Amino acid sequence: MRQLMLGEMLSSLSAIPAEAVEHGEVFTRRWIVDLILDLAGYTADRDLAKLVAVEPACGGGAFLAAMAARVSVSCRKHDRPLRDAERAVRAFDLLTPNVTASRQLVREVLVDEGWSLPEAREVATAWVRQGDYLLDPYVQEDVDFVVGNPPYVRLEDVPADRMHAYRAACPTMTGRSDLYVGFYERGLRSLAPGGVLAFICADRWMRNQYGRQLREFIAAGYSVDVTVTMHDVDAFEEQVSAYPAVTVVRRARQGDAIVVDARKGFGPQDAPGLVESIFRGEPVTERNDRYEVARLPHWFTGGDSWPAGSPSRLALIEALNDRLPPLEDASTGTRVGIGVATGADSVFITTDADVEPRRLLPLTMVRDTTTGSHSWSGHYLVNPWDADGQLVDLAVLPRLRAYYQRHAAALKRRHVAGKRPAHWYRTIDKVDHSLIDRPKLLFPDMKTIIHPVLDEGGFYPHHNLYYIVSDRWDLKVLGGLLLSRVAQAFVEAYAVRMRGGTLRFQAQYLRRIRVPRPETISAADRAALAAAFDARDTRAATEAALRVYGIEDAGDVIGGSAFVRGSGS
Known part of the structure; x- marks a missing residue:
């Protein structure tokens, strides 16, 4: 009954103008996608067919192509037929051309991997759904991964009826919020215990006022595992001023946190070494002319703005925060x-x-x-x-x-x-x-x-x-x-x-x-x-x-x- 009521409500909502959605689309380079999937732990050595990964705004399929290749390798490693993976990925997009393009790309990847066209078509159709991730009643709960590049659309560019529905569905979308805040919230809520969300997205929410509720939400029930600041990295297919960062958040109690500053010149040749250093499981302090890494014993708490700066400076600030009182002090x-x-x-x-x-x-x-x-x-x-x-x-x-x-x-x-x-x-x-x-x-x-x-x-x-x-x-x-x-x-x-x-x-x-x-x-x-x-x-x-x-x-x-x-x- 609840789904029917929501479905009726959705059918009456004004659509987001296509030009607004397209303006919010920023397509991610393949090597960046691979880096994000590696950081999330979405790797072919795992039995991916029995896990569930969600791509909430698939666009032309940049993440889905990489995910399809990994699912294919995983199925063969674990001696599974491809059809076992029909429920392994759930992807959403509002625009019909994007849904069509994503299904076609998944089919092509799977066929290139040696699977038959009928089974590749069946899997691609099952994976990609036209719908609004923030409001769709069929969004699956208790998933293992949510990965992608959510759209950048200011709420004031969204029709009023849909904007109100978004705010009702995602309470962290306060003030002059951007749509991606809702994608973070809904994605995080959908995770199973231990599940991981990994997004590349503008990092302004980490510090500005409209991100406060999201920061509080994360601090209350999730662990910020990795942040990779990529302001000067050529991460997208087009040149944009998005101030991007990769954020990996786990549904778990906060543990240590890896902070990375990827600098101009950071590229596909650096990503494997970075991933290896992050997962080495030992104290990390690494610096070269392309990136710097530091492991912090924990992340910053509460809804106040999260600090920005090089990993070594963040490590310094965290150490001083742990050891010394604030300037304003009743004592x-x-x-x-x-x-x-x-x-x-x-x-x-x-x-x-x-x-x-x-x-x-x-x-x-x-x-x-x-x-x-x-x-x-x-x-x-x-x-x-x-x-x-x-x-x-x-x-x-x-x-x-x-x-x-x-x-x-x-x-x-x-x-x-x-x-x-x-x-x-x-x-x-x-x-x-x-x-x-x-x-x-x-x-x-x-x-x-x-x-x-x-x-x-x-x-x-x-x-x-x-x-x-x-x-x-x-x-x-x-x-x-x-x-x-x-x-x-x-x-x-x-x-x-x-x-x-x-x-x-x-x-x-x-x-x-x-x-x-x-x-x-x-x-x-x-x-x-x-x-x-x-x-x-x-x-x-x-x-x-x-x-x-x-x-x-x-x-x-x-x-x-x-x-x-x-x-x-």
Whole structure:
């Protein structure tokens, strides 16, 4: 009954426009397909006829051709007739031409392998089905493999009725998701215990907001076994800007994880050696001019963005994550925040507004931090908040009332004013008066290099500045750590990189930085870090930070491999 209802629903849905699907098709080179199948363990030495593999978006049959060849060899190795493999593969595609082409390709491969045309035709027809993998009621559960290259189609390009059906079927497809997120979810849900999903796909979901639910889903019940970043590899039949990565995920408790960075020049001559090193079953650290490999003791947990970077840098970050507390830490009273957003800077930020003097709060702007020292430019916030967090009474502040009323039209147009008309003169954020006199480290949002600047107190940060306050850290010592390339490595691993290499130094990324406990730092290293911070000497700060963090080799912090002492800081 459930299948019938779903079938009726599907028949009423608008089809995805063919041009949208075709735009999302990126065909994979054969040697890449073979690499993925090898990493998944879909190899001819296994009795593939008794296993079930799914190709959820077969396109022209790139994966199916390789799978057919392996099934053929496997059948002969295990003394099976080809018809035993009729249920060994299930492939789906929305487009009739793709279904026809895939069946024909499978037939040709099997005939070339020496099987008769009738049995090859029978198997090819059984393997390939026209349907929508995300919604098809006949998608098999408890399968052994899900492999392929899912389509890249933004949900906004899908008709509304089908988009809603996709979101209902695949809860991880949140926000401005891409269709491939749903393919990951449905494929993973279909796996039997121990089953493997291996996709080549754009890797943006590992770090961006719309991938958060998928990351949480994987962390809760699956093991990330292998990731192979292939941004500069010629992996597809056409040139595309897809930022691809191969991801191998197993339905099992998380074990160790292999991280590979395949560089420009990585090709079919390298794939067998890479596979051999991965399955050697021993600690792996391998680097050459075409790829680098590292074995991590486990993968990164939770829904927060997964770090990016070379395998050695990821190994470093994972080791520090395991050993040290995060920067924001209740035990040290260290907190990361952002300055005040007003919704109308032209009104609230001034150098000479005619208001009661106590309503002018000295405000730090990004320009005040440019030199690395706090140099106030004379800007104030026309402050509508009193010390207990309540809006001031304009009736007792005639100059402030007159100032705001002169700008009432602009202030009342803001969304925050529309939500609370009686509070039309508020800033978006409240002012935390306890922050004003505290020393704080300030960080401009957009920079290529981490740029901590010390405000000794007496100022409030603007919204384009993030801040750190602490009860136990000497902020110059902490500032030296955060000026170092170690802190930069954390932010580079997690942060969004914009055009021109600019990084977002937002609170969510600053919080990912790990630091030693302040009491474990020697007096000499505290002095060295503080002196480096005062001098804005990144090299000296990095040298001291390496000692404090217990990093024996500068390694990938500044461009090579990195090894972390098991004890120390």
